Amino acid sequence: MSEIDCQETKKHVHEYLHNELSEQELDDITAHLANCDSCEADYDLESTINSKIEEHCQEVPSAELLDGIKSRLQQILRGEAH
Numbered sequence: 001m002s003e004i005d006c007q008e009t010k011k012h013v014h015e016y017l018h019n020e021l022s023e024q025e026l027d028d029i030t031a032h033l034a035n036c037d038s039c040e041a042d043y044d045l046e047s048t049i050n051s052k053i054e055e056h057c058q059e060v061p062s063a064e065l066l067d068g069i070k071s072r073l074q075q076i077l078r079g080e081a082h
């Protein structure tokens, strides 16, 4: 089994949450998330956004919209949103 890095993990967080990965990829990412605070925070953020969207929206937003929401939230979390 191959070790994956943070870049690879963050790239796949979205697919991970939507069950769009192979079993091998799921295993790799699960293992990485368990050992990496940075990627786990990323995963938590994406997962929070997803559940909020499911609460409030009937339609699934586009990936572009999700990326916009995510970077906005990251700015807010870093205290850069003014």
Ligand SMILES: [Zn+2]
Pocket (backbone or CB within 6 Å): 005, 006, 007, 009, 032, 036, 037, 038, 039, 040
């Ligand atoms: Zn990582």
